[in-house]
Amino acid sequence: MSDTANTRPTLAAVAARAGVSASTASLVFSGRGPVADATRARVLEAAAELDFAGPDPTARSLRRGRTGVIGVVTEDSLGDAFRDPINLALLDGLGDELADEGYGLLVLPWAPGSSVDLAAAPMDAAILLGCSADLAHSVEVLQQRRIPLVAIEAPELPGVVPIDLDNAEAARHGAELLRELGHERVALVTLPLDVDRTRGALTPEREAAATAFTASERIRGARAVFPDAGGVSAGGSTVGEGYAAGQALLQVPDAERPTAVIAQSDLLAAGVIRAAEELGIAVPDDLSVLGFDGIRLDGITSHALTTLVQPAVEKGRAAGRAVRAALAGDTPDAVTLTSELRRGATVAAPPPPGGQSL
Template structure:
């Protein structure tokens, strides 16, 4: 009986098995694939030779490369992965995407792309064979990964970013979407309105933003939502940018807007995400302000926040369905079908965090 292969020994190949069994490599391949007529005696000889050589089977990666597919889709998350795992909307998108890709027999390769060193992801992907790549979450307008993957002929799908003709998108009209909540607050009679914005560029801090900041924005979704808010509320409506997409950052931004005399305080705050809106609600409560009696608050996404003692008025953007829409674009691209941009509909979901402004 042959001895087990030792570390450092050359890995046996299908050709080795064929030679030991006295058959052609193509015949040995048919035995392992089960896709061709091979006599039982020949198949037994091949299996015996494989056992003696400790050959576990053809290399699946090599086989998939020969077929032009590896069964893996890169999912580029333009932030630390821990941030995505803490964001319920991001999790819902990834869940929907995974569902669609799994139905197509493909797995996801999560690639974290830090904002302070986006080129690092190029090096990571350079060593990976992938069938397609997806940018499922908020991202930069320009991403160095795109040129690398386009040069390799890898199909690319995004959700509004990166802004490149080589990327097919599931798009939300961000300006019109934020207009749903902004118009709702204005229609309730609020005249002093403000907004809590997502970061407009990497390295953001919690501070008031201006028109100059808007023109220098690098994140298209935050830029679009801010443009939509100012288009309805007016260019003088105050806006505070949150340092990151967390409840804590939303609370810090909310305090900057609300911790002031009543006559100067906004009575309506339009936040660019539900997590930021939840932070604004916490800031209001910490300052002794009633929501919605003294200040109305709106969000964006429509995620489940069971720990919040209110139902946010928000823009409903079903994350899981958005992820499935991204997955369908990937599947179409891999099937060789045309992949145009797809519009993703959103809707206003009224909740218990908005009401007419206080009298007086």
Template sequence: MPPMVARGQARPTLRDVAERAGVSVSTASLVFSGKGPVAEATGDRVRAAASELGFTGPNPLASSLRHGRSGAIGVLVEGRLRMAFRDPFAIAVLDGLAEVLEAVPTGMLLIGQPAGTSESVIPQLAPLALDAVVFSLCGPGDNPAVEHLAARGIPMFSTGVPGDRRITQVRIDERAAGVAVAEHIRELGHRRVAHVAMPLLPTSTAGPVPDAEVRPGEANVPSVGRLLGFRDVFGPEAPAVQTGDGSSFEGGRIAGRALLDVPEQERPTAIVTQSDVIAAGVIVAAEELGLRVPDDLSVTGFDGVDLPWLPHRITTMDQQGREKGRLLGTLVRRRLDGTRPRSVTQPVLLRVGTTTAPPP
């Protein structure tokens, strides 16, 4: 066992190790960082000296001060963190982001921002030394964390929201994607079509979408842009409801029952939803009511995730979550390297599955 450092005794430093091993401080540093060629015998001698002195490695705080980095990227998630781990699209984005950041190398610190009390995240952020912050799974509306981070000069990145100009974005053309999904349904021959949206405002509640909440100037917000694209095809009179809890299976199931548990002549023959998880909830609601998908009802999703527990392959707009995360990570890495990357628009692809067909 390495010797214990007595209380009050100064901890051994890298210089102490270098002197004991008979090498320069820079050579000892290369041994611990693994970032340069060092003879095997020299490395063994440095590690032996470190063991004798009880030296466990360079001080990470001192290293971060020298290099001007903390070695941590904050990832801000609105709502409970457990919701992020229930959403396969969110997991795919985080996976792609982590893949790039691991090679930097730097770590990710997940930070929850409770719904309804978004300002409470500021005291959490204030003491943290962060190289950058990524807004992931954040809903519509202003985010108070933006002003706090901007004042500290911390670079910010997101997947479309918040839409502040100080944030570097990896976004998609939400409205055009919404149009493409709706046109697929129209081309199949559907005319009685409904829409299930994620909340359009931070204060939105489950139920029909009020006209006041549809704000064309916020088309970059996923819930707003996708609804506007749907209405570009089917008009503002087409029924639209929203979930009260973002992209959730149960929200889709409740919305599905509200739209489908009506007389047959009033029932839509197709439902366009804003996420694959919501679409799964609508499909289950339809089957609980004795309807067959796609024979009696067509359903579309959004995101392009795999739901192996669902006996359907959802027709969806695939926005390649893992690739989106990689793009985010690449922008963060470029910023850490000293460049100022621009926002990018990511392409999407309509993927036709087994949940859409011509109307009965």
């Protein structure tokens, strides 16, 4: 065995061993051209003898101009990005449309100053996920690459296909339900306002400085109905954060306490409910809680949450389809998906003024 040590065999080596030209060997592996059965067999046999795994992906990509990789750019850490059930559902949808077509998903946690180089990552297209206003930064370098860009719930940007949700409209719809029931003191529990994810009371300054698109839109929708609603921003979309927010909002004199909370995610809503229960505040009799997302809450809360159900899986599918269309040379349409109010059992009329529950 004077064979080259443990280095990967090349297609050329296989071809040589099979006694054919490299072009023919290539035909065998790509299945594009007509190859005589005998020849094919000989090539495959040579490949097996050399333990050849198939053409080098990098070389193939260079020549073909396609890598088979779709980038998923997120501004969160790897773990955080997937800690949100909505993103997981989205991933499921993406998988339906992309992984099943043989595409791989390259996850790129990008933050200003991160060492991830969006210019150097091999990919055929990119999906911008959970992105904030800093998006513009990353979009610039990605656009230079002339690859299709799809953004999930992001501010409009030229050349980027938006996959949107009717965040403001849905939030307004939910808020209207509360107003119709008679609520007046309503508090918001929002998603993080920016990449810092600092938890804290909503102030005009903080809201103005917010870079998170989804949170801002949902605030906007709620304020269309309750212009003066205050609240707190959470540090993430988790039950724990909702619980903390709930405590902050509910541990106040009864007269000041909101009669309804509009949470910007179901997990936050579940946390608020838990906080309420611990404080002896009955849901929905003393406090109405409205969620957003429509995820399954098995085992997290036994309440049937009233919430705005968003088509999260479909969002992923739409993004996947948009990517595929763009890659096929078409110009994908912008998509706006709509959320639907689901009446659960956590929203009711406010308690009579001055009245005590029980």
